[in-house]
Amino acid sequence: MNAPHTLRLPRPDDAHVHLRDGAAMAHAAAATAAQFGRAVVMPNLRPPIRTTAEALDYRARIVGALPPGHAFEPWMTLYLTDDSDPAEMIRAKASACVAGVKLYPAGATTHSDAGVRGLRALDDVLAAMAEVELPLLVHGEVVDPDVDVFDREVAFLGRELGPLLARHPRLRVVLEHVTSEAGVRFVEQARPGVAATLTAHHLLLDRNAMFQGGLRPHLYCLPLLKRSSDRRALVAAAVSGSPRFFLGTDSAPHAEGAKLAACGCAGCYTAPVALQLYAEAFDAAGALDRLPDFASRFAAEFYGWLPSRDEVVLERGATPVPEQLPFGDSLVVPFRAGGEVGWRWIG
Ligand code: DOR
Ligand code: ZN
Numbered sequence: 001m002n003a004p005h006t007l008r009l010p011r012p013d014d015a016h017v018h019l020r021d022g023a024a025m026a027h028a029a030a031a032t033a034a035q036f037g038r039a040v041v042m043p044n045l046r047p048p049i050r051t052t053a054e055a056l057d058y059r060a061r062i063v064g065a066l067p068p069g070h071a072f073e074p075w076m077t078l079y080l081t082d083d084s085d086p087a088e089m090i091r092a093k094a095s096a097c098v099a100g101v102k103l104y105p106a107g108a109t110t111h112s113d114a115g116v117r118g119l120r121a122l123d124d125v126l127a128a129m130a131e132v133e134l135p136l137l138v139h140g141e142v143v144d145p146d147v148d149v150f151d152r153e154v155a156f157l158g159r160e161l162g163p164l165l166a167r168h169p170r171l172r173v174v175l176e177h178v179t180s181e182a183g184v185r186f187v188e189q190a191r192p193g194v195a196a197t198l199t200a201h202h203l204l205l206d207r208n209a210m211f212q213g214g215l216r217p218h219l220y221c222l223p224l225l226k227r228s229s230d231r232r233a234l235v236a237a238a239v240s241g242s243p244r245f246f247l248g249t250d251s252a253p254h255a256e257g258a259k260l261a262a263c264g265c266a267g268c269y270t271a272p273v274a275l276q277l278y279a280e281a282f283d284a285a286g287a288l289d290r291l292p293d294f295a296s297r298f299a300a301e302f303y304g305w306l307p308s309r310d311e312v313v314l315e316r317g318a319t320p321v322p323e324q325l326p327f328g329d330s331l332v333v334p335f336r337a338g339g340e341v342g343w344r345w346i347g
Contacts, residue, residue, distance in 0.1 A: 005316050007288060007343070010308035011037040012275055012295035016137070016176050016197045016248030018042045018267070019062055019074070023328030026065040028253050031271040031325075033072035035345070037308055038300075040099045040137070040248070041074045044111040048079035052091040055098055071310075075099035075303070077137060081114055082121065086128035093132040099303055100135040100174065105156075107143045109222040110252070110266055115139075119160060126168050135172040135303075140183065141223055150207070153223050154182045165190060174302070177202065177250045179223040181233035187244055188237070195302050197248025198238050200277035201268045201335060206231045217259050218333050221252065222266040238294055239287035246298035249274045255330035269334045273321055276341040279314055283342070313346040 014036040019028045032039050041062065043049035049058055055076035062074045078084070078092055078101045092098035104115035116122065129136060140161060141152035165173065175187055178196040187196040201221065206228040210219045219225065237245045251274060252267025259265055270277055275295065282291045296308050321336040 003283070003316075004288060006346075007279060007291070007314040007316075008311055009292040010296035011310050011312050012247060013037055013299045013305070013308070014039040014249050014251070014271075014274065015174070015246055015299040015303075016040055016042065016199075016250050017271065018044070018250070018252040020253065021045050021058070021061065024253070024255070024330070024332075025062065025328075027325065027327050027332070028251075028271065029062050029065050029072075029074075030067070032251065032274075033066050033070055035271070035275050035312070037071065037310070038073040038075055038305060040299075040303070041076055043077045043079040043102055044104065044109075046111055048081070048111065048114050049076070050079050050081060050084070051088055052078070052095045052098060055092070056095060059097055077102045079104065079114065080116055080122065080125070080136075082117055084122060084125045086124050089125060089128040089134055090132055093134045098134070100137040101129060102137045102139070102176075104139045105141065105143050105160075108139050108141045108152075112139070119164065123167060126164070126171055130168050130171040133172060135174055137174045137176055140175050140178070150224060150226060153178070153180050157182060157186045161186070165194065172302075174248075176248060177223060178234065178237075179226050180230045184233045184237045188242070195244045195246065195298075196237075197250070197299075198234055198245055199248065199250045199268075200270050200274060200281060201225070201250075202231065203235050203238055203281035204231075204277060217264045218335070218337065219268065220259075220264060220266055221250070221268045235281060235285050239282060239285045239290045241290055241293065243293070243298040243301055245294065246302065247278060247295045248299070253327060253332045255327055256324065256333050257330065259333065269332050272325065272334050273319075273336060273341045273345075275312070276314060276319070276343040276345065277335070279343045280341065314343040315346050316342065317344045318342060319344045
């Protein structure tokens with residue numbers, strides 16, 4: 001088992017991130033742009049990003065909020081709704097700025113109320129996406145209240161994703177933030193063109209962490225953290241060297257007050273220490289040598305991006321994580337707040 005002191009890798013890409021909007025966006029976007037060369041930016045604003053024109057406006061706001069001279073490239077996504085139409089998919093692809101279209105089953109998660117209620121009625125939209133090679137990015141959880149919240153991903157695979165892949169054999173699909181062993185097996189065995197993102201928090205923690213010594217609202221995210229056997233399957237997938245599994249933080253900041261509420265929001269804000277967290281997970285698995293492809297190559301290959309141009313360096317060593325960080329007019333509590341990460345960002 002190797003335990004290098006220094007870790008060098010091509011600048012990584014984050015294939016799934018929430019940058020929000022308005023004043024908070026400047027902080028979230030700067031944190032992501034400090035580590036990643038490119039990111040796939042989720043469209044679940046209020047109102048959601050539904051058209052290519054809205055995505056291009058949002059992209060301009062993100063770029064405008066970054067310090068001048070930044071090389072960060074945001075790749076945009078459209079929010080699929082029951083009213084989405086095929087022509088918009090063709091415009092999205094032609095923009096060369098939209099990486100994919102996000103499917104939120106209505107009610108599955110934060111700002112998903114405008115999401116999809118009748119997936120089968122969207123077959124013409126999905127066919128257009130397959131035709132122009134615009135990937136579908138899936139929040140893979142059923143919303144059926146009769147299904148236990150810990151089983152909603154597994155139920156989605158059989159009820160929705162399997163049939164969808166069969167109906168659209170050429171559609172490229174990313175099962176976002178896969179959290180279960182069954183999800184890993186599904187993606188491993190799926191036809192070509194099916195991939196998954198893995199978050200750092202799901203690689204590092206199981207559901208016990210949410211209740212350790214009390215209720216831990218900052219570890220509440222969707223899909224929920226799962227069993228330790230699921231976590232082990234996610235780690236095995238991440239370090240497997242399979243190009244189907246790549247880095248997507250799902251960093252999802254919420255103002256502190258929105259987390260610490262009677263009905264708190266889902267999301268972990270990992271962006272400020274994202275690569276350090278992945279390095280911890282890969283190091284614990286004795287597989288640091290697998291991190292560069294997972295973090296810097298496989299997403300680019302999936303999305304057809306050029307190889308990363310520059311390099312980043314981490315050094316082994318405990319680094320404190322602040323208790324809070326600025327977030328627009330408010331504050332956000334980052335993942336590991338008040339603790340430390342095992343790697344230092346050198347740049
Ligand atoms: O934990 C989550 N937070 N999961 C999601 O699917 C959405 C995200 C958010 O936007 O806050
Ligand atoms: Zn997300």
